[in-house]
Amino acid sequence: MTTSTAxxxxxxxxxxxxxxxxxxxxxxGKRRKGSYVAKTxxxxxxxxxQAMSSDDIxxxxxxxxxxxxxxxxxxxLGLLVTVALLRSLPLLAGAxxxxxxxxxxxxxxxxxxxxxxxxxxxxxxxxxxxxxxLSIITPGHVVxxxxxxxxxxxxxxxxxxxxxxxxxxxxxxxxxLVVLLTLTxxxxxxxxxxxxxxxxxxxxxxxxxxxxxxxxxxxxxxDMYTARKARTLGGGGDSAAGRRFVAASAGTLFGxxxxxxxxxxxxxxxxxYTGDARSLQVFRLRRxxxxxxxxxxxxxxxxxxxxxxxxx
Amino acid sequence: MTExxxxxxxxxxxxxxxxxALDGVSLSVAPGETVALLGANGCGKSTLLKVLxxxxxxxxxxxxxxxxxxxxxxxxxxxxxxxxxGRVGFVFQNSDAQVFSPTVRExxxxxxxxxxxxxxxxxxxxxxVVSMLDIGELVDRAPYQLSGGQKKRxxxxxxxxxxxxxxLFDEPTAALDPRTQFWLIELLHQLRTAGKTIxxxxxxxxxxxxxxxxxxxxxxxxxxxxxxxxxxxxxDHDLLLRVNLVHERSQLLxx
Numbered sequence: 001m002t003t004s005t006a007x008x009x010x011x012x013x014x015x016x017x018x019x020x021x022x023x024x025x026x027x028x029g030k031r032r033k034g035s036y037v038a039k040t041x042x043x044x045x046x047x048x049x050q051a052m053s054s055d056d057i058x059x060x061x062x063x064x065x066x067x068x069x070x071x072x073x074x075x076x077l078g079l080l081v082t083v084a085l086l087r088s089l090p091l092l093a094g095a096x097x098x099x100x101x102x103x104x105x106x107x108x109x110x111x112x113x114x115x116x117x118x119x120x121x122x123x124x125x126x127x128x129x130x131x132x133x134l135s136i137i138t139p140g141h142v143v144x145x146x147x148x149x150x151x152x153x154x155x156x157x158x159x160x161x162x163x164x165x166x167x168x169x170x171x172x173x174x175x176x177l178v179v180l181l182t183l184t185x186x187x188x189x190x191x192x193x194x195x196x197x198x199x200x201x202x203x204x205x206x207x208x209x210x211x212x213x214x215x216x217x218x219x220x221x222x223d224m225y226t227a228r229k230a231r232t233l234g235g236g237g238d239s240a241a242g243r244r245f246v247a248a249s250a251g252t253l254f255g256x257x258x259x260x261x262x263x264x265x266x267x268x269x270x271x272x273y274t275g276d277a278r279s280l281q282v283f284r285l286r287r288x289x290x291x292x293x294x295x296x297x298x299x300x301x302x303x304x305x306x307x308x309x310x311x312x
Numbered sequence: 313m314t315e316x317x318x319x320x321x322x323x324x325x326x327x328x329x330x331x332x333a334l335d336g337v338s339l340s341v342a343p344g345e346t347v348a349l350l351g352a353n354g355c356g357k358s359t360l361l362k363v364l365x366x367x368x369x370x371x372x373x374x375x376x377x378x379x380x381x382x383x384x385x386x387x388x389x390x391x392x393x394x395x396x397x398g399r400v401g402f403v404f405q406n407s408d409a410q411v412f413s414p415t416v417r418e419x420x421x422x423x424x425x426x427x428x429x430x431x432x433x434x435x436x437x438x439x440x441v442v443s444m445l446d447i448g449e450l451v452d453r454a455p456y457q458l459s460g461g462q463k464k465r466x467x468x469x470x471x472x473x474x475x476x477x478x479x480l481f482d483e484p485t486a487a488l489d490p491r492t493q494f495w496l497i498e499l500l501h502q503l504r505t506a507g508k509t510i511x512x513x514x515x516x517x518x519x520x521x522x523x524x525x526x527x528x529x530x531x532x533x534x535x536x537x538x539x540x541x542x543x544x545x546x547x548d549h550d551l552l553l554r555v556n557l558v559h560e561r562s563q564l565l566x567x
Binding site: 187188191208209211212213215216260264268269270271272273274278279280281282 | 367
């Protein structure tokens, strides 16, 4: 008879006794700050979940949501190029205001929209352009003196501030256009639109699957961290232990992801996949798409002509 | 005697050429039959199902489906591949691996579109399967928004939509709540009545009489140690104990 022998062993004595959280004095302990690992993991999963659940916004009955995703993709890309070519600050500011109007017309919360766009600008663009506003990089008329150098006032120059304003407004408008596109288009339709404008099928398929499995992997990471936290005493403030955990988790996750990818591939093969994925999605152009295309094209041409006229 | 739909002889397979999963397994499944592969964890049931679906290929031994030998080279042939994939459907144990498309509708349509069905026919079939499995409210959802039971339904829908003659299920009732389990058992009944051939891997003996006519029992040494009708097999407590399908304290032995 072959039955499990492990179960017939008696449980060790310590397992049968009560222990107060393994601490000899039985104290409860004191409150500690969460480790950087906890913050990073919970932050990453929270932000990603929030960002990726924007499909709800895309389902609202707004102006941009009604457009064919292909038209929206191409027209917003066209506007993006136009914005990149503009050299007049008032025109760029005007274009930015138009993006706000489009956000409102698409039933997006303007405050949320502005926050989402401006959250990254100070971090990425602000730091880059800040030195350019100073007289040591961009010489010119100093409007806000900060120090003197050989008797000359040094500080923010008019020319520097203008250049910085130009770059920041251009970046803000460009990001606004991209955010408009991603917030008003469900991910699936955006991928299908990418495919229909000639982005290789394999590339679109890989992005789609990466998006789908990101959630699963996030859940796994979350579970792994929660399981560790449940067995950790003292709040996990030890950063060396944190680093060891991250390294070990990355390894485990890699193994799991590899195993899953193999199974997914088998599941695809089992249903006839031979390297060329087909989709059910079909797009149809409507009158609103034509009107939008004409408006977007006219807007882009008008902006470029006005820019040239202003001699920007 | 009718020709078997699936026939294997002396299959041997080892993962990484080291860890044996099948050790001289032979099997024959007649059309319309429902066969359960029984055995403890890691005995080779899932591996055999993958061989039967042409996803992995044995190190030695032969596998024939619908009278044709299934080989890796042959599955490279488009015509053979479409014929085989269209006639054999596989519901994986891990629904997360099987539900990979961005939406449920795309997921269910995947197989038909891959096999060359046009969009209109595929869409009609998807609608039919969706209403049959009562998952209408899920079609526009993303897989990450589904519960385990819902994912299982979607995975089954994505296979049924192809209308395969042979259905392979890996642990179909594992990790499902009782309502979903019995929904699945009812569905398998319907499929049996419709004449489908079903091979399923399981170690859940409670639902077995409802699921299969015949059982193949695997030992923990990856060999088939019994091939008998379900009722007969469930009465052989010594065998069930030996292959680690029940424990001395299992409810089944007390009945």
